[in-house]
Amino acid sequence: MSVAQEFTKGLWKEIPPFRLVLGLCPTLAVTTAAKNGIGMGLATTFVLVCSNLLISILRNVIPKKVRIAAYIVVIASFVVIVELTMQAYFYPLYKILGIFIPLIVVNCIILGRAEAFASKNSVIPSIADGLGMGLGFTLSLTLLGAIREILGNGTVFGIHIMWESFKPFSIMLKPPGAFICLGLILTLMNWVSSRQRSH
Amino acid sequence: MSEYLVLIISAIFVNNIILARYLGNCPFLGTSNRMDTAIGMAMAVVFVITLSSAVTWTVQNYVLIPFELEYLQTIAFILVIASLVQLVEMFLQKSIPGLYRALGIFLPLITTNCAVLGVAVLSVESHMSFIKTLVFAFASSVGYGLALTILTGIRERSATAPIPVHLKGTPLGLITVGLLALAFLGFAGMVQ
Amino acid sequence: MVFVLTAICAISALVLAYANKATRAAREYQLLKYVEEPSIREVLKGYDNDPIKDRVEMFIGRDNKGKPIRETIFPAKKNGKLIGMAYSTEGHGYHGTIEVMVGVDMNGTITGISIMQHSETPGLGARVVEPKFRDQFKGLKLSGDLNLSTEGGKIDGVSGATYSSKGVVSAVRKALELFPRAKKEVS
Numbered sequence: 001m002s003v004a005q006e007f008t009k010g011l012w013k014e015i016p017p018f019r020l021v022l023g024l025c026p027t028l029a030v031t032t033a034a035k036n037g038i039g040m041g042l043a044t045t046f047v048l049v050c051s052n053l054l055i056s057i058l059r060n061v062i063p064k065k066v067r068i069a070a071y072i073v074v075i076a077s078f079v080v081i082v083e084l085t086m087q088a089y090f091y092p093l094y095k096i097l098g099i100f101i102p103l104i105v106v107n108c109i110i111l112g113r114a115e116a117f118a119s120k121n122s123v124i125p126s127i128a129d130g131l132g133m134g135l136g137f138t139l140s141l142t143l144l145g146a147i148r149e150i151l152g153n154g155t156v157f158g159i160h161i162m163w164e165s166f167k168p169f170s171i172m173l174k175p176p177g178a179f180i181c182l183g184l185i186l187t188l189m190n191w192v193s194s195r196q197r198s199h
Numbered sequence: 200m201s202e203y204l205v206l207i208i209s210a211i212f213v214n215n216i217i218l219a220r221y222l223g224n225c226p227f228l229g230t231s232n233r234m235d236t237a238i239g240m241a242m243a244v245v246f247v248i249t250l251s252s253a254v255t256w257t258v259q260n261y262v263l264i265p266f267e268l269e270y271l272q273t274i275a276f277i278l279v280i281a282s283l284v285q286l287v288e289m290f291l292q293k294s295i296p297g298l299y300r301a302l303g304i305f306l307p308l309i310t311t312n313c314a315v316l317g318v319a320v321l322s323v324e325s326h327m328s329f330i331k332t333l334v335f336a337f338a339s340s341v342g343y344g345l346a347l348t349i350l351t352g353i354r355e356r357s358a359t360a361p362i363p364v365h366l367k368g369t370p371l372g373l374i375t376v377g378l379l380a381l382a383f384l385g386f387a388g389m390v391q
Numbered sequence: 392m393v394f395v396l397t398a399i400c401a402i403s404a405l406v407l408a409y410a411n412k413a414t415r416a417a418r419e420y421q422l423l424k425y426v427e428e429p430s431i432r433e434v435l436k437g438y439d440n441d442p443i444k445d446r447v448e449m450f451i452g453r454d455n456k457g458k459p460i461r462e463t464i465f466p467a468k469k470n471g472k473l474i475g476m477a478y479s480t481e482g483h484g485y486h487g488t489i490e491v492m493v494g495v496d497m498n499g500t501i502t503g504i505s506i507m508q509h510s511e512t513p514g515l516g517a518r519v520v521e522p523k524f525r526d527q528f529k530g531l532k533l534s535g536d537l538n539l540s541t542e543g544g545k546i547d548g549v550s551g552a553t554y555s556s557k558g559v560v561s562a563v564r565k566a567l568e569l570f571p572r573a574k575k576e577v578s
Contacts, residue, residue, distance in 0.1 A: 021228075025221055025223070025313045029445065063395060066395070068281070069281060069396060070396055070399055072277055072400050073400055074403070076278070076403075077274060077403040077407060078272035080273055080274055082405075084270060084411060085414065085420065086412050088417035091421035091422075095425070099317060099320055099321065102320055103271070103317060103320075105274075106311045106315075107313075111311060177385065178377070178379035179380055180377035181379030182373050183370045183371065183372070183374035186369055187370040270410075270411045274407070
């Protein structure tokens with residue numbers, strides 16, 4: 001596959017978490033608002049791209065037996081860098097995303113791509129793969145965050161867009177809303193791709 | 200004594216780690232299709248979470264804080280968890296092969312279960328004592344097992360029902376979890 | 392095999408130690424901004440500087456383990472001139488310590504107090520956070536007036552919460568006792 005295709009597959013065909021069902025925990029937890037979705041998505045993208053890059057560079061150096069441990073050290077280091085940077089310059093977002101920032105290290109997407117792709121491909125495709133998956137993830141989180149924010153709060157990115165008498169479904173901002181919303185989106189995507197197949 | 204009871208009820212019902220705190224989703228849906236799989240996963244989770252919380256508490260309070268290395272918490276904890284799971288696997292394989300076979304593939308899978316790292320970080324953030332951390336970790340993982348078992352029961356029953364094709368599998372699973380979470384929301388007022 | 396892993400860990404440790412150092416000042420500032428600034432805004436008015444950026448650490452003494460105790464003082468300035476300062480002190484309430492942020496002007500008169508942390512009983516001792524109780528401290532100096540009315544002062548305690556009220560009073564008195572030294576430290 002060309003480099004461009006490696007990039008775009010993460011944006012639709014294999015978009016996490018909707019098609020590539022990985023990384024569910026942060027997806028459900030932080031998408032109470034579109035802004036939080038973007039923040040989390042970008043933080044994850046940063047770690048994903050950096051770790052894909054480094055692991056691809058080192059792919060012939062890391063011995064097979066200790067590769068998971070090595071990947072974990074690399075990924076965790078980038079996560080700590082993200083943690084420190086957010087604490088220093090984006091404190092309000094850091095407080096909102098809370099425990100899910102350190103949890104980026106166990107985001108199955110990152111370890112998954114490292115094992116499935118970066119360890120077997122050269123640097124440029126690995127970067128493209130990481131960037132595509134990361135941005136796809138960011139788009140998904142922002143979309144889910146926007147839906148939950150609109151239905152649960154009447155706002156999107158903090159701007160009121162619903163009509164005056166709209167009473168928000170605050171259940172959307174709680175766990176049940178998150179699970180059900182994601183389930184419905186997955187159903188929609190299944191329907192869309194089955195129509196694409198039949199054409 | 201009563202504060203431990205409150206801690207336990209809160210961890211299992213009010214702040215259930217999967218239904219209220221969103222921790223541990225990925226394997227949750229994958230292992231809730233059959234009851235024996237679910238029970239294996241639940242046992243593994245209880246075991247690993249309780250053990251790793253004990254070790255990470257020790258690392259935090261006897262290594263990270265005295266040497267002012269708190270910023271390394273994430274990397275230290277995940278390495279502890281990964282190594283612990285490796286060690287436990289090797290130990291079980293040699294000494295208690297029956298248990299090893301029962302837990303099967305779930306043991307190595309648990310390293311990336313965000314519930315493990317999540318519970319470790321949560322208990323350290325609340326500055327709890329060692330005993331309280333153990334109780335919290337055990338209760339939280341029992342809550343996870345409880346939610347998993349209930350979900351599996353429901354999914355096994357609904358597998359034979361006529362489900363629209365696009366809803367089959369993960370989407371319906373998610374919606375079911377959502378309804379389960381809705382039910383558990385009813386516990387919310389129990390603990391202040 | 393072991394060599395590669397060790398090398399990766401070593402490089403990671405170095406990089407992270409550097410990142411930690413490089414961001415430390417910014418992180419401390421953000422933490423203070425979000426924890427202390429709301430209280431500072433409540434007790435000091437009319438300033439145009441950044442009290443957190445201009446903060447001063449004052450050495451008070453040592454605890455029983457020999458570690459130095461420092462008080463962080465947040466100065467308020469207008470047009471470059473010092474108009475007041477705020478710092479936090481602690482008193483013993485009914486259920487533990489109560490942390491109070493006290494704002495004073497340059498004459499040692501209280502401009503306001505804010506309760507930052509407490510574990511008092513909701514509906515009783517916790518009512519010390521209400522403006523009705525806190526506003527009584529405004530305009531007082533370190534004198535006999537700065538006591539509960541049951542002890543000859545001017546402060547009406549929260550009914551049914553004598554210990555909590557006393558805890559706040561003692562914290563505020565401690566703050567004013569520190570004032571002469573704080574004033575010297577900041578000027």
